[in-house]
Amino acid sequence: MSDLSDEKLVEASRAGDKEAYAVLANRYYERVFVTCLGMLGNVHDAEDITQDAMLRGLIRIGTLRDSCHFGPWIVSIAKNYCLSLMRRQKYGRNIAVRESGPPDEAPAPYEDLQRAIAKLPPESRLPLVTYYLGGESVRDVAEKLELSRSAVYQRLRTATRQLHELLTNQGDVL
């Protein structure tokens, strides 16, 4: 079933085939997760939101008009969940880190890194996370974020400098 097209899997999912939907979810998991991580800057939240968005997609699959556009559709659901969570928990530049901090399983060097990533402005964080977690391809980042390559380079350059400042001046907000 894993080699079926998105269109066929969506049709099967509409008819109630959970196995078909599981294949779709598996196919788009990374893309949704990276988007969530890029928006929220926190692995734990990104995991939760990705799961919630995927389950929401299963419930709402009947409302998807074009079966070929499952990818953008599920990503948009996840983005809405992220925005909603950011509003609820007052995420943003100045209050970027969860009160509980990074997840327990993160070792010390990654704790600092996650804090720094979470403090980055969203316009820098999303390209940086998408670049490193999406296979280090500027072209892919440009396609996923609908930006020009030069804009991606510019944002990666800025993100690198900002991240360096955050890592060398721990606790300071940009």
Added chain:
Amino acid sequence: MNEDCDRMKDKMADHLFDALGVQDREALDKHLAGCSKCAEHFQKLRDERALLREFAEKVDTGTQRRKEALAEEIKRCDMSKRAGVTPGWRAVALSPVTKLAAAAVLLVAAGFFAGRLMPARPVDVEQLRAGLESSLKSSLEEAVHDSLIEKVKQDREAALEHYYVQLKDELARQFRNEMNGLAVRTLAASEASTDRRFEQLIRLIEAVRAVDHRQIAKALHYIESNRLQDRTRLGQSLESLGAVTEQELLITPTTN
């Protein structure tokens, strides 16, 4: 830290993403070799990149576990909450054929119970038939109407689709024909234009050749006239030389 160092910082970031040209890279390497502060800064950036890569790898290793957890959640998900999806039984129940069958059953049942409950009296077959007909007509009319509308709609869509394909093919054919005609006309015009150009070129060459002929003839005429003048002058000189020689021979006394 000077202006050069600030400028190089941008190049360092670009270098991390393989976005530097050869010249810029050489300039950066040269600068790093001579500036310990920048070299240290660049090393820190590289360490941070390595940390980001490790972090990405770590996050990636947890992906399979998260996917499996999601698959389990999908299995457990309550499908009765689905939105925008018509369940199978509901789709069957709402179909025109089912509606029609249900109306007929209800009608027969109503007739049956009415017959059972009413006191026995002579049956007026004609009245019963008329009543049944009108009742059936009124109850089935709507369903048949809907069914017909649906059928007409489907037929219309199929016809539209058919005409669309035909129209597309026809337009494509016309477009091809027009393009072919245009290509032929363009080629012919191009050939005529080329012929005209050749004719002009040939006339030009002829004109140049005629001019050349005239100039050569003029030159030959000039050479010939010069040669004749030279020959005349040479003859005159020889004659005067002969006369002088003769006189000298007459004047000179004979020694013998």
